[in-house]
Amino acid sequence: MIIILRLNHRIFRDKRITSHVALTARAFLADKIYYSGEKDSNLENSINKVSKQFGGNFNVEYCVSPIEFVKHKKSENYKIIHLTVYGLNLNECIKEIRKFKKILIIVGGEKVPIEYYDLADLNLSITNQPHSEVSSLAIFLHEFFKGKELSYELKNPKIKILPQRRGKKIIKLDHNS
Amino acid sequence: MIIILRLNHRIFRDKRITSHVALTARAFLADKIYYSGEKDSNLENSINKVSKQFGGNFNVEYCVSPIEFVKHKKSENYKIIHLTVYGLNLNECIKEIRKFKKILIIVGGEKVPIEYYDLADLNLSITNQPHSEVSSLAIFLHEFFKGKELSYELKNPKIKILPQRRGKKIIKLDHNS
Numbered sequence: 001m002i003i004i005l006r007l008n009h010r011i012f013r014d015k016r017i018t019s020h021v022a023l024t025a026r027a028f029l030a031d032k033i034y035y036s037g038e039k040d041s042n043l044e045n046s047i048n049k050v051s052k053q054f055g056g057n058f059n060v061e062y063c064v065s066p067i068e069f070v071k072h073k074k075s076e077n078y079k080i081i082h083l084t085v086y087g088l089n090l091n092e093c094i095k096e097i098r099k100f101k102k103i104l105i106i107v108g109g110e111k112v113p114i115e116y117y118d119l120a121d122l123n124l125s126i127t128n129q130p131h132s133e134v135s136s137l138a139i140f141l142h143e144f145f146k147g148k149e150l151s152y153e154l155k156n157p158k159i160k161i162l163p164q165r166r167g168k169k170i171i172k173l174d175h176n177s
Numbered sequence: 178m179i180i181i182l183r184l185n186h187r188i189f190r191d192k193r194i195t196s197h198v199a200l201t202a203r204a205f206l207a208d209k210i211y212y213s214g215e216k217d218s219n220l221e222n223s224i225n226k227v228s229k230q231f232g233g234n235f236n237v238e239y240c241v242s243p244i245e246f247v248k249h250k251k252s253e254n255y256k257i258i259h260l261t262v263y264g265l266n267l268n269e270c271i272k273e274i275r276k277f278k279k280i281l282i283i284v285g286g287e288k289v290p291i292e293y294y295d296l297a298d299l300n301l302s303i304t305n306q307p308h309s310e311v312s313s314l315a316i317f318l319h320e321f322f323k324g325k326e327l328s329y330e331l332k333n334p335k336i337k338i339l340p341q342r343r344g345k346k347i348i349k350l351d352h353n354s
Binding site: 013014016017020023024026027028050054085086087088089090091114117118120122123125126127128129130131132134135137138139142143147149150151152154160161162163164165166167168169 | 190191193194197198200201203204205227231262263264265266267268269291294295297299300302303304305306307308309311312314315316319324326327328329331337338339340341342343344345346
């Protein structure tokens, strides 16, 4: 069970980044994303629409009190991993992490309160260079699942993309026929 | 030599996504990024500032005529790889790709003209699920370099982040002392 918490979403500034974080979480086989900050129905609808069309059970939920949420998940034996440029190297920790049964990944952005660094079981960095919460999350999940997402088929898609050397090929699947 | 071409940058809509694409290219050891669309000095300055502070030789350049640019690079024996959800599976192609000496990666976004699909030596997909050009680029480079970026030290940084289990540690390096 891998769930994500995206902190402090701001509709205007973060619209596309949070959407990319959520779609990456889904495509790289996380189970669910929570987000705090400003509630954003457009974000929720667009992610849920992708799930409906392309399959799987991934969904989005708004989180009013992220600190309380993290504490609660901790009490449920989730391991808390905070992705931050200041954290430990992935190579050093990945074996330890793969043993965890339930993981909550905190994806911040700018100015994450220090409380999250302290609550986390692990502050983890994907390179110690500044880049993107989107790529950090992708690499984390890719390594955690050992690349499983690259050939994984999500359940019950209505639309499926067929890989092509050139051009585009999409098929529609009718589960009622 | 791995260079990136980010197509059709729009200052208002893509500001942060293009910035994340560029920082990901840099942190995952590409050599340079070109971008077409709207010229954006703020973007260029912010990426060049990161390179100056955190090291390496990565830089950004505006590209006026992206199609001509791709044709030109093709004539210089660059292999053209277009990252798109419609492309072939990475697993099937990575061994072939690792043999390429010079690569131009095209990172699109929405509505990439079909001409790029035809110009590309390879249209390549990171999962056939919709997610993000940021995570696609990160996974591509991570796999191409076999994870080298996770422990790579870029040359001549002025600032260096020291990995920590908790908290933040940054050191300043004075190359003149």
